Amino acid sequence: MSGALGTETDREPDYRFTLANERTFLAWIRTALGLLAGGVAVGQFYSAGMDPVIHKAIGALCAVLACLIAVGAFRQWRRVQAAMRRDAPLPRPPLVTLTLTGVCLAALLSVALVAV
Template structure:
């Protein structure tokens, strides 16, 4: 007898895909988790180090990075589940929603840091 797997909304659908695809999907999920950790660490470091930058822009950039880092695991989970369901149902893989959103967040933080450097 096999134990039920979590989440049921994913594993009770379709058929078991090739393990290589499932493991690749899991590695992608874990890469997003590492990215989340880096974003949070970068935001915290930016504010805690108290660099001699415009404090309003520095704080704004730190908040953008920490917010993106906090939201990334949830987005990674939804992306993992959607991809796993598609694999199990032999459907086309869904497009990533995370990459564009994180691109905007990191670009915004970079612009804020640039402004903090240029505006004393």
């Protein structure tokens, strides 16, 4: 909708959509917290006689991925909220690709850890 000066007018979206957007944000935050907990666990608890470098690499990867997902979740929440207010199409989430790539990389490192 255009105003007198050609600027878009924001409107308050239906509260159900706002709450759904918030639930999605919180789901991404839970994913980030799970990755962070897993990263700390695998980075700290390793069997004697095993190379701790791979454990530390998996732990660091999980922690970095958790941080990226948390920041990305907040950015996506804001972008979706702004799109709903403008009645615009919802933006695509880059978090899906980021999460898939990071988890697959951590899984490959875990396979290397088990194989050693």
